[in-house]
Amino acid sequence: MSTLLLWGAIILSVSMKSEFGYCLLIVTAALGSLWEYFWLLKSSNLPRNWRIGYVAGITLLLGNCWILYNQGKMGKETIFVFDAAVIAITIFVL
Helix, strand or coil, rough: CHHHHEEEEEEHHHHHCHHHHHHHHHHHHHHHHHHHHHHHHHHHHCCHHHHHHHHHHHHHHHHHHHHHHHHCCCCHHHHHHHHHHHHHHHHHCC
16 A cells, blocks of 8 residues: 555656655655664664764755755755765764
8 A cells, every 4th residue: 555655646746747746755765764774773782873863864855955946046066065064064073
């Protein structure tokens, strides 16, 4: 059932040509993967800092979606600068 819902959401986003729909699908898949990654770290008793990881991941996802949505107002190099800044800040915080 979940596969049918997922494919329905994908087909609906493609047929409507909705940028918000694309972004929502990508964010949902990425946050699910991030949650699974930190759950696997927790179950294997490896050291982790999930709060910083979630904040950095959500910042990258939402920031990149916003930059892509406003790409006409900004240059193409804006995404690289934004990603590098978030990664550098995350490294300094750790």
